[in-house]
Amino acid sequence: MSTAASPRVAELAAWAQELTGEPIRDIDRQPGGGRHGAWAVRGENGGMWFLRADSANPGPHEHYTLRRESEIYAAVASAGLPVPKILGVHPVHEAVLMEYVPGNARFAPLDPGAQAAVVADFAPLLARLHTANPAQMELPSLAPVMSITEHVGQELDIWGSRLKAVTAPNPFLRACFLWLQGNLPEVDGSPSLVQGDTGPGNFLHDGSRITALLDFELAHLGDPIEDLAWVGTRNAQDPVPDFDLFLAQYAKAGGVAFDGGRFRYHSLFAEVRIAILGAERAAAGGPSPMGDLGSGLIYGALHQRLTLEALCAAVGEPRPDLSALPARDTAQTEYFDGILQQMKDLIGPTIADPFAAQRLKSLARVVKHLREIDRIGSESLAEAELNDLEAVLGHRPPSSVEGRSELDALVGAGEMDAVDLIPLATADVSRAHQLAAGAMGSLATRHLPRPREIG
Template sequence: MNPHDLLPTGLAGAVEAASGARVVAVRPRGGGGASREGAELDLQWPDGRAASAYMNYDVHKAGAGDDAAFLREAAVLRALSGPLAHAGVRVAPYYASVPDQRALVCGMVSGNDRFGGIIDTGQRDALAADFMAQLAALHRIDVAASPVEGMGPVEPAETFIRRRIAELRAGNSGKGWDPLIHLSLNWLEANIPADMPAPVIVHGDAGPGNFLYDGDRVTALLDWELVHYGDPMADLAMLAIRMLFQGFVPLPQAFAAYEAAGGHKVDLPRLIYWRLLFQTSFARRSRYDDPDAPPPPNLGMNLVYSTIHRRVLSTALADAAGIALPPVALPDAPLGAHDKSFAIALGDIRDTIVPRLADQQAAVKAKGMARLIKWWRAIERFEPGFHAAEKAEIEAALALDFPDYRTAWAAFRDAVAGNRIATDAAIILCNAHETREATLMADAMGSLADTKFAPLQ
C-alpha cells in the first residue's frame, strides 16, 4: 500500500512540498483530544537526512480555533525552535505546516504524557515545578522587543478579551443561539479586569496531557493551537481547566512554583475571569446533527468534553455572579425498551471489536462509538422525565403554560434573548438544564462524570 493512502487525499504530497522531504511511512494515530487527528511520519530528505515526525491535522476544520489560530501555532513553534530557542522553552522541532488542511509536522520528542500515572510524590512535585518554570520562561520572553513573526500584532490583553467576546457573540446566533453562552458573555463583558500587565506569549492550553516528560524534567510543551498574546494569568487559568480532565499537583503548590521560577505574581481574580472566558469558549454546544456541520475527529469524546464544559460553566457562572444554585430534580425511570440491544452492542465493542483492532486510530474511534451508545441508552430511559421536570420549571419561571417541552424551551430562550427574565432565574434554569444533560452523558463520561474545578487556594 502507498503510505500516502493512509492520509486524507493530497495531504502527504502537501507535506512533502512544505518540508522538502519524502513521506516514506505513515502510522495513523489518535490526534489532539477531540480536536484533531494524527499520524506518525517517517521523512527522508534528498541529502540523506531522515527523521520521524508527528503530524496533527484537521482537514475538516472541525476542531478548536480557526485558520488564524493555526498560523499562530505554526509561527510560535517555528520561533521557539529557532530564533527564540535561547528562551529555553522546550518544544518539538518544527518541520512544516500545511495551513489549508491545518496540518502541523514536528519532530518526535521522547517522553511520557501521563502525568497522572506518576506514583512517586517527589517526582510529581519536581516535574510540576519544572513545568511551571517552563511557563514562567515563556512568559518572560520580551515580545515588545522580539515579536513572533506570523503571530500578528502584539496587543493588550483587553483587546484580546473584547475581540473574543465579540467573536463568541457572533458565533452564538441563528438556530443554535444559546442562553448559557449569552448570559456568560454578558457577565464577562461587564467585568473585564483593569490594569492588566504588558502582553506575553500565552500557550493557551497549558497543563497535564499537553507536555511530555522524562523523569522530573519536561521534554516538550505540546498542543499550541490556542497560543496568543495576552495576560500570563490566562495560562494559569487554562491549567485549572485542564485539571478537569487530568490530575496535577494542588494549584496553590503549582502557583508557588511558578512565582519561584520568575513568573508573574498570581492574581486570583484575574485568573478566575480568564477561566470563565475560556470555559465559555469551550462550552459552545456541539451541533453535529446539523447537516452543515463538519464531522469531528471523534464524536463520542467531543460530546463528552462539550457536556463537561457546559455543566462546569453553568456552575462557574453562578459562582461568579454570586448566585446560590438549588438542587436539580433528576427523576428516575425504568430501563428503556431497547436497553438489552444497547448492552449487546456495547459488549461487542468492548469484548470483540476493540481487542482485535491493531489500528490505534480505529480503536480510539470504536471507544468513542461506545460512549455514544451509552448516551443514546440514557436518552431513551431518562430524557422524557427530565424534559417534563424542565418544562414545569420554565412554566413556573415565566408564569405561562406550554403544550410541550420544545415549546417551553423556545420560550425560555426568547425570554433570555429579550431580557424578559431575571438573570438569576435564567442562570438557575441553565444550570438545571446542563446538569440534566450531563446526567444523560454520565455513563459515557465514566470517571469524568463528577469532575469540577480544583481549589485555587
C-alpha cells in the first residue's frame, strides 16, 4: 500500500476493505480533489473505488461537509442524473468512499470538436438538475424548501458568518460582501438544487459524453442562475468553446430563462466565496507545507482579479486596466532560471507518479513567483502598497496592516463602499498579477464571460 505510512490513510484503507469485502491492494494519492484529499483505491480482486477524505474533522464554521455532500449525491442519483454511488461515510473521520466511474476530468486537452460535444451533453444535464423538484428529493440537510430569495439570503448568512470569523483586515472583500447583502435580487418561483462550482473540471467525460457529475460540496437550494455563473467562473480556468452557445443549449433543454442582472450578481457571489475560503486559509496560518503551493498562488491571483472584474460588471464599471511596477534581472535571476530548467529537463522526466509530477509543476510555479519578487524588489512592493493606501485614505498609514484596518473600519461604518475601493483593488490586483503572471500561463489572459444577453 503506497501510502501506508500515514496512520489515518491506513485506517481508511481498512475501513474501505470492510465496506467492499475485498482486500485492498493499494491506495494512491491523486492530484486534484479540491479542498479534500483524493485517493484511488484498488482491491486484490480488481475492484476500484474513489476515496475523498480530510486530514482533520471540520472546524466550527464548516457548513459544507463530506457527510452533507454524500446526502446530496444520493438525492441527485435519485433524480436520474449520472453521479458516483456513495458506498459509505466513515463513522468518525470526514471521509467517504465512492464507486469508481470511468472517465476523464481534464477538459482543456480535448480538441474543440470534442469540447463542444461534451458541453452539449452537459447543458441538458444541468437543466435537468435545475428542473428537478427539491421538495420531492431526500435532502434533510437542506430543508425546508423556501423561496429563491430566502435561500440566497441563507447562503449570505452562512458566508457572512465565515467572513466575520476572519479577523485579518480585508476591506475590499468585506465591501463586496456588503454590496451583495444590499443588492439581493427579489426572485419569484421555486428554488432549484444548485450544484455550485459546476462546469468543466467538475465532471467526468469519455471524450464526447458526460459519464458523471462531480463535486456537490457547495450545493444548496437557491437560484439556478447561480450555476450558470459558476460555469462562467470556471470558464476562466477551463473555457468552453462558446459560452453563449452553452447558454442556448441549456435553455433549449428546458433550463430557466437567463437573467443578466442575476448572472452578474451570482458571478460576484461565486468569487466572494472563493475569496473567503482563501482568507480562511490565510487566517489558519497560510498554506500547508505539504499542500499544492503553486496552484494556490496562481489561482489566488486569478480569482483576486476575477473578483474585481465581477464587481465592476455588477455595478456597471468597465473592466479595469492593470499596471506593472518596474522590474529587472538581478544576480539571483540566473539561479532561479537554472532551478526551473533542471526541474523541467532533469527531474521531471524521472517522475512516474502523477501526484508527484503535479507537485513538481506546482513548485516550479512557486520558483517563478519568487523570481518576480526578487526582480521587482520587496521594498518596492511595500512602498507601492503604502502609496496606494495613501491615495485612498488621504494620508500615509504607518503600515499596510494599519492602513487596511482603517479601511475595514470605514467600510464597516458605511463611509466607504466597494465602488470607492475599486482603485485600490485594481492596484492590489496589478501587483499580485505581475508576480504570478509568469507562472499562470494562459490563465493570465482569461476573464469572466460577458454573454450577449447582458452586453
